[in-house]
Amino acid sequence: PLRVLSGIQPSGKLTLGNYIGAMKNFVALQKEYECFFMIVDLHAITVPQEPAALREQTEAVAALFIAAGIDPAHAAVFLQSHVPQHAELGWIMTTLSYMGELERMTQFKDKSEGKDAVGAGLFVYPSLMAADILLYQANLVPVGDDQKQHLELTRDLAGRFNFKFGDTLTVPEPYIPKVGARIMSLDDASKKMSKSNPNVGSYIALLDSPDDIRKKISRAKTDLGREIVFDPQNKPEVSNLMSIYSNCSGLSLEEVQARFDGQGYGTFKKELAEQVVATLEPLQQRYREIRESGAIHDILRDGAEKAQAVAEATTRRVKEAMGFLLPG
Numbered sequence: 001p002l003r004v005l006s007g008i009q010p011s012g013k014l015t016l017g018n019y020i021g022a023m024k025n026f027v028a029l030q031k032e033y034e035c036f037f038m039i040v041d042l043h044a045i046t047v048p049q050e051p052a053a054l055r056e057q058t059e060a061v062a063a064l065f066i067a068a069g070i071d072p073a074h075a076a077v078f079l080q081s082h083v084p085q086h087a088e089l090g091w092i093m094t095t096l097s098y099m100g101e102l103e104r105m106t107q108f109k110d111k112s113e114g115k116d117a118v119g120a121g122l123f124v125y126p127s128l129m130a131a132d133i134l135l136y137q138a139n140l141v142p143v144g145d146d147q148k149q150h151l152e153l154t155r156d157l158a159g160r161f162n163f164k165f166g167d168t169l170t171v172p173e174p175y176i177p178k179v180g181a182r183i184m185s186l187d188d189a190s191k192k193m194s195k196s197n198p199n200v201g202s203y204i205a206l207l208d209s210p211d212d213i214r215k216k217i218s219r220a221k222t223d224l225g226r227e228i229v230f231d232p233q234n235k236p237e238v239s240n241l242m243s244i245y246s247n248c249s250g251l252s253l254e255e256v257q258a259r260f261d262g263q264g265y266g267t268f269k270k271e272l273a274e275q276v277v278a279t280l281e282p283l284q285q286r287y288r289e290i291r292e293s294g295a296i297h298d299i300l301r302d303g304a305e306k307a308q309a310v311a312e313a314t315t316r317r318v319k320e321a322m323g324f325l326l327p328g
């Protein structure tokens, strides 16, 4: 079967953006494909992480994967740091990457902007991400729109490797949702919603209480006027909220627009908050059960074992093709 690989960083509390842009598709793809879903802790440390927080966030992300509906019987759920081949192939991909192409990455520009000390890991992040994907010979990579550029680089690196050293690596395709590929910040629709944003009002965390969700949505910025119309150019704030509504309710954007025709932002926001609460409550319930069960450690161990077998085979082929003398 075709393979799917994706990852989420334990760099904060998972948001509705992570859920709509990525996790929902993890769940949708798991029956049809051989799936690998990882918690990319090696990526998280490209910006400073407090050790106790990293540990807690990592376990929380793993539990949220399961709570969202990822079935460990179908998909390998594991930590990037449990499979050392990520760091190994990451280095190899770094040596194949050009400074110029890494400098063009908008995530690097956004995350380094205004900082006086920028870690080198942030710069080579895309090379490690390429290794993550290529290790599993993944065909499809479910991600949000912000990762499209990194995926394009991954495709270039796979092609470059194959051209130099012979056909070894599968060139992957992105798998991006039609609605909700880029959920925007609640306080600024020119920026994507991000779990590492220090302003907690800018995102809805998957584990936010119903009251926090209602508060955050009622305070979300809205555009001038009062019409609920999907027009990302002229009404970015309302359009963003409509994408969230569409995703949580299952209604199309047209249906959302028709439903709120002639009604103002107040009514819309109230109903939106209830849609989000109804979407997240069952997930939060399952999350608590999983955390209490203590099952996460077994799931991660089994997942790493499955992942490692594939990762080892690819690394061996890569090293052989490049001329590394393999141990006898």
Ligand code: ATP
Pocket (backbone or CB within 6 Å): 007, 008, 009, 010, 011, 012, 015, 017, 018, 019, 020, 021, 022, 142, 143, 144, 145, 146, 147, 180, 181, 182, 183, 184, 192, 193, 194, 195, 196, 197
């Ligand atoms: P950070 O701010 O630490 O980078 P993040 O919220 O961007 O955190 P990531 O772990 O970098 O989360 O990304 C995990 C997945 O979620 C990726 O597939 C990414 O494309 C997707 N994603 C992140 N933010 C959004 C968003 N606002 N809308 C849709 N998808 C998103």
Ligand code: MG
Pocket (backbone or CB within 6 Å): 194
């Ligand atoms: Mg990100």
